[in-house]
Amino acid sequence: MSEMDEALAEFLIECQENLSRMDLELLQLEKSTDPELVKSIFRVMHTIKGSAGFLGLSKLEKLTHAAENLLSKIRDGSVKPTALITSALLSAIDGTRVILSSLETNQNEGNSDSDTIIKALNNCTQPNVIISDTIANTYTPEIKPAVAQTLVFPKDATSSFSEAATPVTETVKSATLVVEKSPAVISAPKEKIEEPYREVASALSDSSVRIPVDILDKLMSLASELVLSRNQLLQCSTRLNDSMLQVASRQFNLVTSELQEALMKTRMQPISNVWNKFPRMVREVAFKLGKQINLQMQGADTELDKTLIEAIKDPLTHLVRNSIDHGIESPEVRSRANKKPEGTLLLRAYHESGRVNIVISDDGKGIDLNRVKAKALEKQLLSSDQLSQMGDNSVLQLIFLPGFSTAEKITSVSGRGVGMDVVKNNIEKIGGMIDIQSEVNKGTTIHLRIPLTLAIIKALSITAAGQSFTIPQTHITELLRLKDDIKIGGIEYVHETPVFRFRGKLIPLVNLAELLQIKGQSIIQAQPNHIVILQAEDRQFGLLVDAVKDTNEIVVKPLPSRLKGVGCFAGVTIMGDGLVQLILDVSGVARLGRVLPKIRDLSIKDLAKQDEILADKQTAGEGLLLVSAGAESQIAIALEQVVRLEEFKESQLEKTSDMSLVQYREGIMPVYNLGNILGIKGGVVTVDKARKIPVVVHNYGGKYVGLAVEKILDTVYESIKINGESTGLGIKKTGVVSGKITEFVDLGVLLASTVKKLEVLS
């Protein structure tokens, strides 16, 4: 069965269910005028129309469209539901059935005449029109031949159908709108009509059953429980060495695996299930907007979990629409920009690093950052100050804010300002990530990374400081064991950073136990001597672990929401011994270990906090200079308080009682020993003649003041949560930067208290 056929089959099953329900509801409608009932019928009709449109069933679409029109009139009260109208609607349902059964048997809509039904429906929408003739016509001759042509019914059924239909004609023809009487009369033929159709429909409905996803979920978790029991049983059976038990447990093992596999399959669906509707949608939207678009799809057979398919459906549709509407220009504009008049929209899906990646890229006009900024200002989402401090990437992230739309005018397609924020929310809700890259005139690429939650993956168990962790095998390139006695090929150091020669290249090493700050329980600390070479996005790095255990097929369970913030765990799994084990998020580990740059993710919540953060600029998100003032201390100074970093030879410094003076920029600059001021133990900068002393130059009330430090460590740009109290004068707060306790120094305050003599100098 081709994909289209599958979609069609699904549609047929769905329609059969809906139509039977609609029959009942229509009949109820004659008795009561419950607005909810009308709405429900309208919805069903609308759904069928929509699906018919998307499957390209034009005849069915026309018919249902007419019915929908009439229903909408009833819904808004401009037409009162009379028996005649009900009959017209019922005839529409029957017409739909005829088309559907033709579809099922002949794969085409058949040549039954639906025009008269449509005419009847349209007539009904005009109040006070005598419609008896059309209804009458609809009922008798048109449907009968259609049925005869397309279906093989038991003869009596067909004849009873046409016979039964006749009384209706008569009733209607007499044009007495006796509402009390008509339901019975009209429903009589209907029931008879329904019978034969049901038989036809059953053939397909029987081959598939609709199951609520939560039952599947339940089955899944039961199956994984079963796997655990199996593992325990296997362990027992090997220990007991009973041949009978072993045979039985082996069989059990096999069945369990198969069960699990089969259950998995029930949930996996190719992404083409979502993509299939795109060609038509793209064509239509492009046509409406007068654009030419070549839609390319790669990796349509990439499978992912059903719940994920459902979850990405709307976001994807939105992104595709966005690309067509905002991204790709009209042919004229494209020609002017020396591009092919036909724009390209590429959808790509692939598995990578244990995630499903979906890339939507267009070669359109890209996102104009200036316009994004202007828009943010106009909508008062951010102040110009805040905007000027943002990097290009952060500006780009603004389009994910609620109420943000850069389209100059709202079109029927997009630009209502709801969308990108919803897209981002939906993607993040399923634990995915959305990334946007754009280049003006080159195009925009949106990258979705969807996790494989609820998937069974192959994973490697490792231990670090006595605790076991699991690494998804997709990330692992190689496993290495370090031999103690061989010096070459071992761990080398670039300054204090461990690196490893791997195929002639130096790759950074991350010690897992250190990174996660876990200490071994045993007194004898096992020296990590295994390296797991990992691939995180485009970087390779080595993870130092104590031991490499075995590989397992594991069921990924989502991390409890309260632990998501930790950032280096992708999920959890339950091992054969029944214990929970954490699954490492390799990208997260790489980020934490600073192998990958930390992404400043400007989420909506962050932006809400922006003001607060900016108020405390020194400590959050802005640049910090990290220095050491002896005794392995780490001190952070806000970059904006730093004028320059200089190095002076010891001989350049002229010492006075408690400071040094140095000639600097045609003046004399006092240089203080930062360690001394802060009273760091052993904080005296070690001074030898040859060494140059790094000095942080600060502008203190219009004068330069130098602070001698032991070492300039780094500059960082990161949001730092600060919790610690001030530990001394001039120290604003303490916090953690790059995994080290850091004292945040306010140079102004520090110097004010210590540099009274400064005035004298001037």
Added chain:
Amino acid sequence: MSLELSYATFVIDGKLFGILIQDVQEILRPLEVTKVPLASLAFNGLINLRGNIVLAINMRQLLGLPTLETSNCMNIVLKLQDEFYSLQVDSVADVVVVQQSDFEIPPETLPSETKRFISGTYKLDNKLLHILDIGQILEDKSLSHKEKQSEVLI
């Protein structure tokens, strides 16, 4: 006629605490816990409860009481917003039926780290029963990971 309420009670650091019996999913013997590095100290770790992942909350840590080295904590399992949590307590006591008229709001002088989790106190015959505010516990900021890092390091 005053309303009667049933509370599952348990002991933490010699004090009697309670939560509404209908909030309790089940009570379990000490279970093996998988530690989560870098997570808040208030989390003891993760427990496997028949295939469900349960996040164990160290009640002593949360309430600012002295923590114990022993891992023999009883588990009061709750299900909130589709996720399982276990309040790890020293020992489990009886189900207590109380009259709502005996309810008192916590004294002003209670230390704030304890006070924010206690919605009030019932006067029992021979002791006091402190009622834990579960919503407050799970919304508490100290359960977000970042705070913890600094707690460890500073």
